[in-house]
Amino acid sequence: MMWPAAKALMVRDxxxxxxxxxxxxxxxxxxxxxxxxxxxALGGEAxxxxxxxxxxxxxAMLLAGLLSLDTLFRGDAEDGxxxxxxxxxxxxxxxxxxxxxxxxxxxxxxxxxxxxxxxxLLHLPHDQLPVLLAALALGxxxxxxxxxxxxxxxxxxxxxxxxxxxxxxxxxVPVLVFGAGSVSAAAQGLDPIGALLLLxxxxxxxxxxxxxxxxxxxxxxxS
Amino acid sequence: xxxxxxxxxxxxxxxxxxxxxxxxxxxxxxxxxxxxxxALLVQGDNGAGKTTLLRVLAGLLQADAGEIDIDGRPAKISxxxxxxxxxxxxxxxxxxxxxxxxxxxxCGLHGRRRGQTPVSAxxxxxxxxxxxxxxxxxxxxxxxxxxxxxxxxAPAPLWLLDEPYANLDLDGINxxxxxxxxxxxxxxxxxxxxxxxxxxxxxxxRMLTLxxxx
Numbered sequence: 251m252m253w254p255a256a257k258a259l260m261v262r263d264x265x266x267x268x269x270x271x272x273x274x275x276x277x278x279x280x281x282x283x284x285x286x287x288x289x290x291a292l293g294g295e296a297x298x299x300x301x302x303x304x305x306x307x308x309x310a311m312l313l314a315g316l317l318s319l320d321t322l323f324r325g326d327a328e329d330g331x332x333x334x335x336x337x338x339x340x341x342x343x344x345x346x347x348x349x350x351x352x353x354x355x356x357x358x359x360x361x362x363x364x365x366x367x368x369x370x371l372l373h374l375p376h377d378q379l380p381v382l383l384a385a386l387a388l389g390x391x392x393x394x395x396x397x398x399x400x401x402x403x404x405x406x407x408x409x410x411x412x413x414x415x416x417x418x419x420x421x422x423v424p425v426l427v428f429g430a431g432s433v434s435a436a437a438q439g440l441d442p443i444g445a446l447l448l449l450x451x452x453x454x455x456x457x458x459x460x461x462x463x464x465x466x467x468x469x470x471x472x473s
Numbered sequence: 474x475x476x477x478x479x480x481x482x483x484x485x486x487x488x489x490x491x492x493x494x495x496x497x498x499x500x501x502x503x504x505x506x507x508x509x510x511x512a513l514l515v516q517g518d519n520g521a522g523k524t525t526l527l528r529v530l531a532g533l534l535q536a537d538a539g540e541i542d543i544d545g546r547p548a549k550i551s552x553x554x555x556x557x558x559x560x561x562x563x564x565x566x567x568x569x570x571x572x573x574x575x576x577x578x579x580c581g582l583h584g585r586r587r588g589q590t591p592v593s594a595x596x597x598x599x600x601x602x603x604x605x606x607x608x609x610x611x612x613x614x615x616x617x618x619x620x621x622x623x624x625x626x627a628p629a630p631l632w633l634l635d636e637p638y639a640n641l642d643l644d645g646i647n648x649x650x651x652x653x654x655x656x657x658x659x660x661x662x663x664x665x666x667x668x669x670x671x672x673x674x675x676x677x678x679r680m681l682t683l684x685x686x687x
Binding site: 254257259265266269270329334335336337345472473 | 551561578
């Protein structure tokens with residue numbers, strides 16, 4: 251029962267994404283915009299850019315994720331889909347996990363694939379790229395899971411844009427610190443593995459706890 | 474239950490069920506039971522708590538007091554989700570998906586009644602030929618019919634129908650009655666809320682009238 255439901259939800263999300271492909275491009279375009287504007291603002295000077303490249307890429311990913319956070323459950327709450335999720339014979343937390351995974355796969359994953367090219371735009375030193383990719387691969391799903399809890403908490407409110415940002419900020423800061431920290435450690439010739447392991451540990455904890463917390467928040471928000 | 478001497482426990486039973494919102498009582502305490510093959514017509518004026526009662530029974534809201542039994546066992550979430558299909562005010566349809574795509578998703582979520590397919594269900598509710606029409610292009614009545622198709626496909630024995638006749642034409646009202654009749658004949662039960670203006674399905678029916686609590 252768990253897998254057919256997950257598959258049905260994935261198919262539905264991909265179909266919806268395709269029907270609204272213009273909207274779906276928005277996070278990716280936003281991240282591209284941030285990166286390009288940074289490159290222009292810093293004057294295209296290779297040395298200055300190389301120093302901040304990894305931080306800019308992290309910020310672009312984080313902000314793009316934050317931008318699309320509000321759409322995670324809002325549409326499903328407004329048309330009553332969430333009610334049916336709650337009544338389905340599969341755990342709500344499982345559906346939340348699948349939905350969050352799809353959200354990550356459609357907003358963060360394309361950016362992750364584009365990171366080498368965006369890095370080139372910012373003169374990212376090539377030896378930093380593997381660490382940056384590893385940190386992003388661990389950090390962006392963690393951001394999505396934390397974001398899912400925040401989005402679930404605010405799903406019952408009419409307008410929650412500013413609240414989502416305020417609630418997500420303190421949760422996002424440690425991820426950003428360790429994520430960007432691992433890359434700058436590598437740049438200084440230090441071992442980045444400690445920060446990466448902390449991100450991985452955070453991801454494992456969030457994979458277990460975040461769907462449960464988000465599901466509980468949805469039940470409260472819709473009652 | 475004088476006319477029904479079977480010893481099987483009722484499909485749904487509530488004892489002393491009550492619900493209050495911000496300390497203001499909405500309904501209850503209520504006692505009622507519905508056997509398999511029976512319909513319970515929940516009547517009451519606007520604001521009498523019909524929708525709230527159905528949401529409590531479905532498990533979307535937590536009752537303040539009282540017990541709910543399904544098939545003689547306390548209604549835990551896992552039991553409810555298998556036993557109950559809920560048709561609420563919100564259609565749970567994605568506007569950008571076609572009728573068939575919507576049904577396919579909801580079937581994947583809730584499971585499917587043996588021997589029924591989404592295509593056959595669309596035929597039953599009179600939406601044959603609308604398989605690929607986006608839900609946003611359907612009229613309110615057609616959306617209701619699509620929700621009824623979802624209900625028809627659900628494998629749950631207990632239907633909770635909140636205003637099932639709303640938005641429907643005469644033919645649609647007959648459709649609801651026929652569906653309820655067929656469902657009851659196959660051993661299911663149904664709770665219907667209505668404010669009394671519509672013809673009830675021609676089945677064994679109990680009544681529950683909600684009034685505003687004093």
